[in-house]
Amino acid sequence: MKLYFAPGACSLSPHIVLREAGVPVELERVDLAEGRIVSTGEAFRSVNPKGYVPALEVAPGDIVTEGAAIVQHIADSHPEAGLAPAAGTLERARVNEWLTFLSSELHKAFSPLFRPDNSEEVKAAAIERVASRLDHVESVLADGRSYLTGEQFTIADAYLFTLTNWTGPTGVGLGSRSKLIAYMDRVRQRPAVLAALEAEGLLQPAA
Known part of the structure; x- marks a missing residue:
């Protein structure tokens, strides 16, 4: 999985949940002021047209947005974590x-x-x-x-x-x-x- 995040933003919530569930995650930092992915310079709206974090790539091309939806998906996908x-x-x-x-x-x-x-x-x-x-x-x-x-x-x-x-x-x-x-x-x-x-x-x- 790949989590698009900005430090301390609401993306911290699914970040915590991923780690609580023991899910390996690749982190992609987003510069929200510039609207770009830091590592590539790519416009973040190409990932999430809404332009804000979090966004979770659960599989190539499959993006889930909105923090409450993301954390529920993680919890339901890993029920053994009890989240x-x-x-x-x-x-x-x-x-x-x-x-x-x-x-x-x-x-x-x-x-x-x-x-x-x-x-x-x-x-x-x-x-x-x-x-x-x-x-x-x-x-x-x-x-x-x-x-x-x-x-x-x-x-x-x-x-x-x-x-x-x-x-x-x-x-x-x-x-x-x-x-x-x-x-x-x-x-x-x-x-x-x-x-x-x-x-x-x-x-x-x-x-």
């Missing part, structure tokens, strides 16, 4: 519920903060929306669960971890959300997550 419950179960519906919330509410809420031409008023409103979504996650984690749906790490956790990492560069911060802070630390220590972060150059150098 998503079986389709048709209530447990799977809970994972899909989180994927939808993260995509339509949290991910979308962050979008204005990555547009430098937006006014401070627009950015302040976006920060408020992000904060309210993070407050919801904090309230769910307050029941003592280790991950979003219980004690099992799933594809939804890979997505939440990726999005919550954006609270640093956008200035949103995690504030006093102690459960979410502990959750992020717990996920960050997973070997597959560390491997993905290292591969994308996102690990802080040792002091």
Whole structure:
């Protein structure tokens, strides 16, 4: 498989899931500002006409786009990894519920903060929306669960971890959300997550 990614972008989620599933993956970095594949200079729209990451080449000429679709495909193709419950179960519906919330509410809420031409008023409103979504996650984690749906790490956790990492560069911060802070630390220590972060150059150098 070949994953088209940009460091720290939402493509980090399927990157983590691929490593959690033990799937060998070739990484192709995309310069989103230039819209080109770094290694070849080829226009990225020739791979994904929508122009954004992630895109996963599952076989020559077969490209899957949209992060939520990609992570579900990986999980369903490798059920032994336990990254998503079986389709048709209530447990799977809970994972899909989180994927939808993260995509339509949290991910979308962050979008204005990555547009430098937006006014401070627009950015302040976006920060408020992000904060309210993070407050919801904090309230769910307050029941003592280790991950979003219980004690099992799933594809939804890979997505939440990726999005919550954006609270640093956008200035949103995690504030006093102690459960979410502990959750992020717990996920960050997973070997597959560390491997993905290292591969994308996102690990802080040792002091």
